[in-house]
Amino acid sequence: MKFLFRLSFVVLCVFFYQCDDAPKKKEISKKENLKSEKIIEKDTIAIDEEKKWNTINSSNTEDFLLAYGKENPETKVIIKTKFGNIKIRLFEDVPAHRASFIYLTKNEYFNTTVIYRVAKNFVIQGGNSDNYLTVEERTKHGNYLIKPEFKKHRIHKYGSLAAAREWDNNPNKLSNPFEFYVVQNKKGAPHLDNQHTVFGEVFEGFDTMTKISKVEVGADDWPMDEIPITVEILE
Known part of the structure; x- marks a missing residue:
């Protein structure tokens, strides 16, 4: 009986741990995506700036x-x-x-x-x-x-x-x-x-x-x- 009680307690702990950890994983993933988006945005700006001076246009x-x-x-x-x-x-x-x-x-x-x-x-x-x-x-x-x-x-x-x-x-x-x-x-x-x-x-x-x-x-x-x-x- 004690064994079953301990087993149930362990299962519940694991369940609550996973539930508590899930949002953190999502939060980390969201941060990584934002970081990636910023890198891409920065690279795009750099490419656009380089393109601006590699080709002639009415503004330059x-x-x-x-x-x-x-x-x-x-x-x-x-x-x-x-x-x-x-x-x-x-x-x-x-x-x-x-x-x-x-x-x-x-x-x-x-x-x-x-x-x-x-x-x-x-x-x-x-x-x-x-x-x-x-x-x-x-x-x-x-x-x-x-x-x-x-x-x-x-x-x-x-x-x-x-x-x-x-x-x-x-x-x-x-x-x-x-x-x-x-x-x-x-x-x-x-x-x-x-x-x-x-x-x-x-x-x-x-x-x-x-x-x-x-x-x-x-x-x-x-x-x-x-x-x-x-x-x-x-x-």
């Missing part, structure tokens, strides 16, 4: 380009077409535009585009296409705009490279980094000074420019036969 454009320019000092590029090559020197005193062109070149954005406008005796314009891949690439690289970097000595002379921009609803004259043009008129285009940022100049390939200027064009000066381009870094 200037800082990103200036930092990128310091790490990527190249100033010469080559535009390859079926009519020949055009070699261009980028100016260092327009740092954001130079860095942007190098950034897009290294990320091969321009290789999805064409020379989409040949305005006779005026300009040759590239950096766009009717290819959906071009739109995807623009979105991928931020679809940002650049503040103008006008310089008195950077004028629209023959062979000048400049950034295209929207004229409507763009009072700050922000540049479209994806589209560029080269002045093909030998007298230059002085009416565009302080309207578009000049950020480079052709130093070789003027004969190629002449060949391109003679192609047949249709509506909006778009060449009848497509002129794909690739842009590469020279030095």
